[in-house]
Structure formats: C-alpha cells, structure tokens
Amino acid sequence: MRQKHLKYVNKELLLSEGVIVNAEKIERSQKKSFLEIGSGKGLFITSMAKNNPENHYYAMEVNINVCYRILEKKKDLNLDNLTIILADADDLLAFFEPRSIDGLYLNFSDPWPKTRHHKRRLTYPLFMEKYLQILKDQSIIQFRTDHIELFDSSIEYMHQYVTIENLDYNLEASEYMTEYEMKKRKLGPIYQLIGRVEHHAQKNI
Numbered sequence: 675m676r677q678k679h680l681k682y683v684n685k686e687l688l689l690s691e692g693v694i695v696n697a698e699k700i701e702r703s704q705k706k707s708f709l710e711i712g713s714g715k716g717l718f719i720t721s722m723a724k725n726n727p728e729n730h731y732y733a734m735e736v737n738i739n740v741c742y743r744i745l746e747k748k749k750d751l752n753l754d755n756l757t758i759i760l761a762d763a764d765d766l767l768a769f770f771e772p773r774s775i776d777g778l779y780l781n782f783s784d785p786w787p788k789t790r791h792h793k794r795r796l797t798y799p800l801f802m803e804k805y806l807q808i809l810k811d812q813s814i815i816q817f818r819t820d821h822i823e824l825f826d827s828s829i830e831y832m833h834q835y836v837t838i839e840n841l842d843y844n845l846e847a848s849e850y851m852t853e854y855e856m857k858k859r860k861l862g863p864i865y866q867l868i869g870r871v872e873h874h875a876q877k878n879i
Contacts, residue, residue, distance in 0.1 A: 712780065
C-alpha cells in the first residue's frame with residue numbers, strides 16, 4: 675500500500691527528534707539489543723520496547739513518511755529504549771558494530787515475487803551474510819510473512835546461515851504484531867521461522 679506523503683516531514687525534522695538519518699556507527703548499548711528491519715508504522719517494535727524496558731530496540735525503515743509514524747508512537751509512549759533509523763537494509767553495516775545485536779526481526783518484508791528480483795529479498799544470502807556480521811553468537815532471527823512462496827524460499831536461503839529452531843505454518847495471534855499482520859490475519863495463515871546464529875558453525879563469515 676502506498677503511504678501518504680507528509681509534506682512537513684523531512685530529514686532535518688527527523689534528525690531534530692533524534693532519528694538517525696546519516697550512515698554512522700551507533701554507540702553500542704549496554705543493554706541487550708534487538709533490531710527490526712522494515713518496521714513499517716512501528717506497532718511491533720514499539721510494543722516490544724514498551725513491554726521490555728530492560729532491552730534496547732532499533733527500528734530501521736527506509737520510507738521517511740512511515741518512519742515519522744514510528745517516531746509519533748515513540749513519543750506518545752515515551753520510549754527511551756527505542757532508536758529509529760531512516761535507512762535501507764543495504765547500508766546495515768554502516769550503523770552497527772560487529773556482533774552487537776542480540777536478535778533480529780524481519781516482519782512481512784516485500785516478497786519480490788519475480789525471479790529476477792529475488793536478490794532483493796531480506797532473507798536472501800546477500801543480506802543473511804550481513805546479518806551474521808552484526809549478530810551475536812546464539813542470537814535469534816525471527817521472520818514472518820503471509821507469502822508462502824517467500825516463506826518456503828526463505829527456509830532454503832536461511833538454513834545455510836542459521837540453525838532453524840521453529841517453523842510455524844499457522845502462527846497464532848499475539849500481543850506483538852505489525853499493523854499489516856493484524857489486517858492479513860483475516861485473509862489467511864501467517865508463517866514464522868525462528869533461527870539461531872551459531873558462529874562456530876559458520877564457514878561463510
């Protein structure tokens with residue numbers, strides 16, 4: 675769905691509100707740190723941050739208008755443990771130190787259904803290699819989608835990089851859902867994969 679353009683939103687405004695808009699290394703948090711790539715309007719990640727103040731959360735979103743919606747939620751909930759990043763996943767390594775993240779969430783990423791576009795999928799090997807650079811040993815990657823072909827393909831992509839601990843082809847509703855998930859649940863099943871990073875078993879990094 676095309677997001678509404680907000681004329682008053684620009685990088686300067688976001689920067690003044692503490693959103694990271696430039697490619698620069700983020701100071702490592704002393705708390706356990708969790709990253710969602712493609713946060714949309716931010717319902718999932720803000721709910722996580724609200725209910726788990728002992729952790730720090732990062733929301734990475736490429737759409738400036740949607741990014742502002744995350745900021746609105748952050749301010750409404752007074753979330754000091756949430757950092758918002760306006761950036762593309764391609765630039766992930768510019769922001770995070772090696773092995774600094776305890777968990778990664780990929781929620782309802784673009785399925786890029788055409789074969790020639792598969793390399794843009796956020797579960798594709800090119801991205802998995804980047805994730806493993808910033809993820810700690812024994813960290814978790816959680817992937818959700820309503821697109822069955824993407825889900826099955828992602829199993830093939832991801833099993834080379836993580837130990838798959840859970841596959842759920844009909845995930846139950848929970849208190850941690852995106853706006854998109856809440857809408858799509860009315861139309862069909864939600865699929866989830868959970869994988870664990872084990873650096874000692876990696877030969878690709």
